[in-house]
Amino acid sequence: MADIGRLSAMRIAMSYGPELSFLVLLRMLIGMYRSDIIDRENRVKPMPLLRLRNNYDFVIIGGGSAGSVLANRLSENGNWSVLLLEAGGDEPDLSDVPMLFPVLQLTPLDWQFKTHPSDNYCKAMNDNKCNWPRGKALGGSSVLNAMLYIRGNKKDYDAWEEMGNPGWSYENVLPYFKKSENMKIEEHQDSPYHGTGGYLSVEHFNYYSPVTSYLMNAGVDMGYDVVDVNGATQTGFTFSQGTLKNGLRCSTAKAFLRPASNRRNLHISTRSMVERILVREDGKSKTAYGVQFRSNGLRYTVNANREVILSAGAVQSPQVLMLSGIGPKDHLKELGIPLVHDAPGVGENLQDHVAIGGLSYLVTKPKNFTSVEPFTFNLVKSVNAAALRQFAMNHSGPLHILTVAEGMAFINTKYANKSADYPDIQLFLSSVSDNTDGGLFGKRDCNIMDDFYARMNENILFMDSYTIFPLLLRPRSRGYIKLRSKKPDQHPLIVPNYFDDPYDLDVLAEGAKFIYDMSETPTMRQLKTRPNPNKLSECSSFEYPSVDYWRCFARYYTMTIYHPCGTCKMGPASDKMAVVDARLRVHGVSRLRVIDASIMPIIISGNTNAPTIMIAEKAADMIKEDWMV
Numbered sequence: 001m002a003d004i005g006r007l008s009a010m011r012i013a014m015s016y017g018p019e020l021s022f023l024v025l026l027r028m029l030i031g032m033y034r035s036d037i038i039d040r041e042n043r044v045k046p047m048p049l050l051r052l053r054n055n056y057d058f059v060i061i062g063g064g065s066a067g068s069v070l071a072n073r074l075s076e077n078g079n080w081s082v083l084l085l086e087a088g089g090d091e092p093d094l095s096d097v098p099m100l101f102p103v104l105q106l107t108p109l110d111w112q113f114k115t116h117p118s119d120n121y122c123k124a125m126n127d128n129k130c131n132w133p134r135g136k137a138l139g140g141s142s143v144l145n146a147m148l149y150i151r152g153n154k155k156d157y158d159a160w161e162e163m164g165n166p167g168w169s170y171e172n173v174l175p176y177f178k179k180s181e182n183m184k185i186e187e188h189q190d191s192p193y194h195g196t197g198g199y200l201s202v203e204h205f206n207y208y209s210p211v212t213s214y215l216m217n218a219g220v221d222m223g224y225d226v227v228d229v230n231g232a233t234q235t236g237f238t239f240s241q242g243t244l245k246n247g248l249r250c251s252t253a254k255a256f257l258r259p260a261s262n263r264r265n266l267h268i269s270t271r272s273m274v275e276r277i278l279v280r281e282d283g284k285s286k287t288a289y290g291v292q293f294r295s296n297g298l299r300y301t302v303n304a305n306r307e308v309i310l311s312a313g314a315v316q317s318p319q320v321l322m323l324s325g326i327g328p329k330d331h332l333k334e335l336g337i338p339l340v341h342d343a344p345g346v347g348e349n350l351q352d353h354v355a356i357g358g359l360s361y362l363v364t365k366p367k368n369f370t371s372v373e374p375f376t377f378n379l380v381k382s383v384n385a386a387a388l389r390q391f392a393m394n395h396s397g398p399l400h401i402l403t404v405a406e407g408m409a410f411i412n413t414k415y416a417n418k419s420a421d422y423p424d425i426q427l428f429l430s431s432v433s434d435n436t437d438g439g440l441f442g443k444r445d446c447n448i449m450d451d452f453y454a455r456m457n458e459n460i461l462f463m464d465s466y467t468i469f470p471l472l473l474r475p476r477s478r479g480y481i482k483l484r485s486k487k488p489d490q491h492p493l494i495v496p497n498y499f500d501d502p503y504d505l506d507v508l509a510e511g512a513k514f515i516y517d518m519s520e521t522p523t524m525r526q527l528k529t530r531p532n533p534n535k536l537s538e539c540s541s542f543e544y545p546s547v548d549y550w551r552c553f554a555r556y557y558t559m560t561i562y563h564p565c566g567t568c569k570m571g572p573a574s575d576k577m578a579v580v581d582a583r584l585r586v587h588g589v590s591r592l593r594v595i596d597a598s599i600m601p602i603i604i605s606g607n608t609n610a611p612t613i614m615i616a617e618k619a620a621d622m623i624k625e626d627w628m629v
Contacts, residue, residue: 004159007452008458012439012508012562019440021093022383029392030093037096039586041562042258043207044090044138045452047267049295052302056267058623059291060311061274063088064140065079065609066596066616068252068309069180072199075266083096083267083292083302084257085272088136091143094385096248097391098205099383099399102441104144105133113315113491114447115560119558121354121498124448124556125357125447125537132494132560133445134315138270139253141313143610144500145562146404147242147249149202151177151230151622152475152604152611155422163601164572167618169418176617177230177610180255199255200613206247206400209431210501211363212239212407213465219409220260222514229410237409243609245443247400252613255396263427271295275488277308277324279589281338286341286528288592306627307591308453311616314564314598318347318481319492321568321579326589341588345577347492348568350479351603353426353561354498355471356554357446358593359455360433361519363466363527376464378401379438403432404469413510415503428469435460435532442526444491446559456534465532468510468518471561471564475529476501481567498558512550563608568598583622584615595619 007012054573058074060067063086088109092370095109106112113132115122122130133142138489154170161169173248178195184203188194194202227236243250244562260266278301290303310317321327325340331535334338363376374381382398407429416424428564432440435457443453477496488537519529535544539552546571571578573587580599586592597612604611 004454004458005293005449008439008454008570010448010599012430012443015438015440025392026388027094029388031391033392039448043627044253044257044261044268045128046270049269049300050526051266052083052269052300053081055303056081057304057306058309059302060080060084060309061277061291062086062140062310062312062316063138063253063257063268064135064313064596064597065142065252065612068139069613069616070255070267070309070311070595071268072256073617074623075260075263076517077624078265080265080306082267084266084268085291086138086268086270089270091137091253091550095143095251096148098242098244098397099401099403100251101144101146101402101447102115102304102404105131105445108380109135109137109144109483111315111491114493115495118494121558123558124452127447129358130558130560131447132315132564133562134313135485137250137253138257141562142243142251143253145404145609147244148231148405148408148557148607149610150606152616153234153422156602156604160601164575165570166600167582173618176614180395180617181433182615188228188231189439191228191231194442199259200243201243201245201250201255203244203247205242205244205402205406206396207398208406209375209377209401210369210371210373211527212429213430214527214592215468215473216407218518218521221520222482224409224411226292229408233421234410235421236410237407239407240405242402242489243337269295273488274312274320274387275299275323277310277320277326277592279326281335281340284361286589288501288589297582304591305306307593307623308347310592310594311596314350314567315481315494316569317594317596319483321346323486323488326586333480333485337486343579343586343588344570345482345579347567348478348577349566349601350481350496350564351475351566351600352479352496353471353473353506353563353603354475354496354508355469355559355561356508356550356557357442357469357559358553358557359465359469359512359515360465360467360532361529362376362463363529364433365464366526366571366577373398374527376436376463376466377401378436378464379440380462401431404428404430406431411511411514413514415507415510422554423605424473424507425514426471426473427511427515428471430467430469433465433467436465438460438462444618450554456490456532456536459534461531468515469559470508470515472504472508474512474603476502476555477504494530496560499555508554509547509550512543513547513554528600561607564601565597565608567602569601570599571601583620583626593619593623
């Protein structure tokens with residue numbers, strides 16, 4: 001078996017050359033024909049370090065999904081000066097191409113985090129470590145995510161308010177979703193749940209594989225309707241809505257920073273790595289007054305006249321707080337970091353949407369399918385000279401595809417209350433499988449071991465197939481983030497504790513069972529659908545396709561859906577594990593806020609990018625109110 005793994009790894013390695021050649025050619029064609037992607041006039045022009053001021057009214061740490069929104073909204077007030085500090089650079093041209101989102105991971109655009117090894121999950125991964133991609137560029141993770149626009153369930157936000165966070169009910173947050181949104185999907189434009197005219201463009205993807213329509217119809221066979229999952233009802237199937245502008249990625253940098261970057265009161269400093277927040281202690285009071293950061297090997301300090309705003313994300317916001325002496329006192333003492341404020345909740349309450357990967361099903365295209373386009377996405381058939389020409393010349397074709405989730409669904413397992421519109425599993429309906437991408441993307445991005453990939457895929461390589469990923473919407477398990485050292489450039493310790501609560505594994509396995517049952521619907525029988533014939537030998541003691549087998553399989557092919565949150569929990573002062581209050585002010589330290597996905601007290605039932613943008617929109621208004629503007 002080890003020989004199979006080595007041969008597989010050699011085959012994949014030999015394909016890296018053609019992949020690189022394709023990317024170079026695509027970049028040349030973009031330069032020649034796609035001035036809309038180059039967008040030279042509107043690109044962010046970073047402020048040279050020597051021209052930065054010593055003082056700004058607001059210093060924002062992190063130019064990602066939240067930080068970009070805040071920089072725009074706070075600089076709307078021409079009397080305020082705003083500095084945005086971002087550790088990465090500008091988003092590259094290739095990030096605009098939807099199909100390429102898996103290629104961006106494990107590049108300099110990605111912080112390239114990995115989870116701490118575990119014997120309970122990520123068992124098919126090298127060193128038992130799952131990759132945790134996080135964006136390192138203007139736009140943050142919205143530059144390398146899957147562009148999916150999903151808001152979560154109404155009940156999520158009502159629960160936030162019930163936990164002691166006034167103003168965070170669904171009724172309160174809906175206007176902020178609508179404020180940022182420019183809904184371009186015609187049938188949703190007049191919906192009371194959607195907005196038009198906002199900075200963030202939302203569209204359907206410009207290209208779908210033919211198999212996706214069958215998967216949608218199979219959902220109807222399973223008793224579900226096709227709905228607007230961001231509208232009145234979440235339960236159901238849908239063609240995916242995306243943060244897209246004219247078919248291309250619409251990151252928060254493109255949406256919010258480019259239109260604002262010429263404002264004289266907004267300075268943006270890229271490749272500026274924040275090391276710590278500066279806090280002044282005066283008697284019993286503690287006040288944030290500035291930020292220390294490093295750029296080009298030199299250390300700088302900048303002061304904040306009004307507030308320091310931390311928007312570094314669920315991994316790095318707690319890291320920066322702890323490096324600044326704000327966190328669990330025993331942990332800081334252990335690392336020799338002087339205590340500024342004891343905040344035991346910093347880094348705790350880590351939540352993520354865990355999923356099962358590798359649930360591939362082979363199909364045979366129907367006899368009446370006469371199109372020349374591939375029936376499923378297939379690397380050797382879908383990515384070719386014709387696809388390049390379509391993209392460069394006609395602004396069309398398969399490079400506009402989102403292979404991993406052309407469609408999606410929110411479904412109920414036996415553990416959910418079917419009458420409550422509170423589904424417990426989300427499905428990504430994918431036209432690509434590990435066998436049809438040849439191991440170039442899924443294997444690499446998920447850190448899959450050579451032997452595991454080979455055993456599961458080499459004998460079905462490039463055969464027509466699809467994959468459906470079930471992800472757990474409301475995990476009960478909680479993980480944590482801690483510092484490895486007091487060096488700012490050393491990645492923190494990430495322990496997601498997937499399946500720590502066995503209930504999570506039970507629900508997720510039911511999601512896999514639903515996917516198997518879906519493959520046997522009348523619609524999918526038209527395609528002679530059959531599961532991957534290669535079963536995981538490590539789970540052979542369990543009957544296939546039993547729930548026990550899926551439980552076992554989940555511990556091997558464990559996937560993050562890139563939704564870490566909760567590590568700077570929002571809650572009242574009476575909750576000792578709460579880090580910020582309902583106005584996102586850090587408990588115990590004045591003039592310091594955390595504004596990003598880390599403040600979610602419980603994870604929302606869906607993708608986290610749109611909710612993070614909403615959080616920043618709402619927070620910007622709260623800041624304006626607090627400073628009486």
